[in-house]
Amino acid sequence: MKARLILEDGTECIGTAFGAVTESLGEVVFNTGLTGYQEVLSDPSYCGQIVTMTYPLIGNYGINRDDFEAVRPFIHGFVVREHCDLPSNWRSTSTLDELLKAYEIPGISGVDTRMLTRKIRHFGTLKGMITTSDAPLEELVASLQQATLMTDQVSRVSTKSVFSAPGTGHRVVLVDYGSKHGILRELTKRGCDVVVVPYNVTAEEIRRLQPDGILLSNGPGDPKDVPQSIQTIAQILGEYPLFGICLGHQLFALASGADTEKLKFGHRGGNHPVKELTTGRTYITSQNHGYAVKEDSIAGTGLEVTHLALNDGTIEGLRDVKKQAFSVQYHPEAAPGPYDSGYLFDQFLDMIVSTKEEKSYAKTR
Structure with a gap:
């Protein structure tokens, strides 16, 4: 299924949906870690944010019971260049896709995360939206610009x-x-x-x-x-x-x-x-x-x-x-x-x- 990442400045990234098929708003940020995506997902400090991973391949070692940093994830979205849905690791008990589905978190893959990271570094963090809607870009950007991000994280x-x-x-x-x-x-x-x-x-x-x-x-x-x-x-x-x-x-x-x-x-x-x-x-x-x-x-x-x-x-x-x-x-x-x-x-x-x-x-x- 096609997914869209929309930024408040009008940028649109089109990719493939994984995880939950739902619309979500948040502050778009980036993480430079090469590994540790499970710990990133479950770090409560990301509550209310859409996290972009700069390392291109995410999900390749799956999800396991022991590496959670909280009882559940609180992020509002996950952005990756390439999502691996066939993990290989002896500790793995589920996939990244299954984890995001379980907690109603949308993901989008196929995004040019290098471009996105450079944009955030240049302009600063931006409000963003992950959606599968076919609504016109102008309409989604207008609603995003008017949206207020949470302050009670x-x-x-x-x-x-x-x-x-x-x-x-x-x-x-x-x-x-x-x-x-x-x-x-x-x-x-x-x-x-x-x-x-x-x-x-x-x-x-x-x-x-x-x-x-x-x-x-x-x-x-x-x-x-x-x-x-x-x-x-x-x-x-x-x-x-x-x-x-x-x-x-x-x-x-x-x-x-x-x-x-x-x-x-x-x-x-x-x-x-x-x-x-x-x-x-x-x-x-x-x-x-x-x-x-x-x-x-x-x-x-x-x-x-x-x-x-x-x-x-x-x-x-x-x-x-x-x-x-x-x-x-x-x-x-x-x-x-x-x-x-x-x-x-x-x-x-x-x-x-x-x-x-x-x-x-x-x-x-």
């Missing part, structure tokens, strides 16, 4: 209730703004007693859980769309060691008095170089975000820049030494992508230990 992907992943180590409250399973895996394999809470948790509810540390997760959309979360973080800053990842990094910055801005086309993929300023070392990182902390807003907040993106110089890490808090814009849990930055979880736990020791020493004085 975090509420859609966050857990609705508190749950725990028991462990014998430090208690970490994981605030779920759309958390990937990889974050929970990194904490539990270090023995942490993890309590996962919804995005709209209050400061008092966090205090009642008596955490040793707090982790602010990744998530979709504009951080300013969740003002309640910013207020909660501001209320608990300095009370517990805190670690922010991706959207959590941006919310930490806003709660500290800094500002954020939308990037032209964002960072999405598993090959982004980031420089750690204290050591001068460069890490290859996994990233998925469309917003960044504004560098000129840091002054006077107590924040220090710890990491920078080498591709465009944007802020990739922050810390507030006095409040025992730090954050990174990229994904140390990877999945997909390199695991070079897993040491940040160890730094978080080291911060928890040192904070406990300081409190214990203060009590004995």
Whole structure:
């Protein structure tokens, strides 16, 4: 069946439909990963977006039970150059087409993804539509230009209730703004007693859980769309060691008095170089975000820049030494992508230990 990808600037890409035969709107973005399409599909940070994969062949190793980063995908569409419907992998239990059909997500193949990526890089992210309609292009573009994209993505992907992943180590409250399973895996394999809470948790509810540390997760959309979360973080800053990842990094910055801005086309993929300023070392990182902390807003907040993106110089890490808090814009849990930055979880736990020791020493004085 013929499918059409329509962009708000009037661009039309005609290809072949796969996945669900349905019409869907979203922000069209691109991901530069060579592999990891299952993890990309199931990353809640893509909620509301139509994802274009720059690698030409997608679906060749199928879908398996173990590589999901959430219980279900939240993307609004999938764009590929060539869709493989005969996967070959011993772990595969279903096809990409079957997964998209199961969750009512449309896909389109046969698209010139190189052209599409170049257009997004030049003009920035654009509203788009995947459809099988034969309606005139002008009519579809007009409706697309008038459409409003969702702003409540975090509420859609966050857990609705508190749950725990028991462990014998430090208690970490994981605030779920759309958390990937990889974050929970990194904490539990270090023995942490993890309590996962919804995005709209209050400061008092966090205090009642008596955490040793707090982790602010990744998530979709504009951080300013969740003002309640910013207020909660501001209320608990300095009370517990805190670690922010991706959207959590941006919310930490806003709660500290800094500002954020939308990037032209964002960072999405598993090959982004980031420089750690204290050591001068460069890490290859996994990233998925469309917003960044504004560098000129840091002054006077107590924040220090710890990491920078080498591709465009944007802020990739922050810390507030006095409040025992730090954050990174990229994904140390990877999945997909390199695991070079897993040491940040160890730094978080080291911060928890040192904070406990300081409190214990203060009590004995």
